Amino acid sequence: MSADPQKRLMELRRSIDNIDAALIHLLAERFKNTKAVGQLKASAAMPPSDPEREAWQIARLRRLAEDADLDPAFAEKFLEFILAEVIQHHEALAAEGE
Numbered sequence: 417m418s419a420d421p422q423k424r425l426m427e428l429r430r431s432i433d434n435i436d437a438a439l440i441h442l443l444a445e446r447f448k449n450t451k452a453v454g455q456l457k458a459s460a461a462m463p464p465s466d467p468e469r470e471a472w473q474i475a476r477l478r479r480l481a482e483d484a485d486l487d488p489a490f491a492e493k494f495l496e497f498i499l500a501e502v503i504q505h506h507e508a509l510a511a512e513g514e
Contacts, residue, residue, distance in 0.1 A: 446498070447505075454506035458513040464506030470499055 457464060474492050481491035 443498075447502070450502045451505060451509075454502070454509040457506055458509040461513075464510050465503050473499070 454464065456462075474495055477491045477495045478488040481488040
């Protein structure tokens with residue numbers, strides 16, 4: 417660790433910027449997969465939302481957050497935000513197929 421606070425601040429910010437870039441790429445990959453799921457659901461006339469799966473995912477993410485020393489409530493809010501966006505995309509795909 418650097419003794420110079422300015423240098424250390426720059427190091428930390430570079431690390432944060434790299435993590436942010438990785439998060440964006442991971443989210444893009446996740447949404448590519450959820451789009452494929454939505455297309456499959458639409459073509460098979462399956463409902464856009466799967467409340468049982470969503471509840472399982474939230475519980476799983478809360479456990480992962482606890483293991484990672486991250487606030488589980490924050491992790492849940494984050495996943496709920498993503499799920500809402502995914503469901504909206506799935507509903508749009510289903511509407512296109514009608």
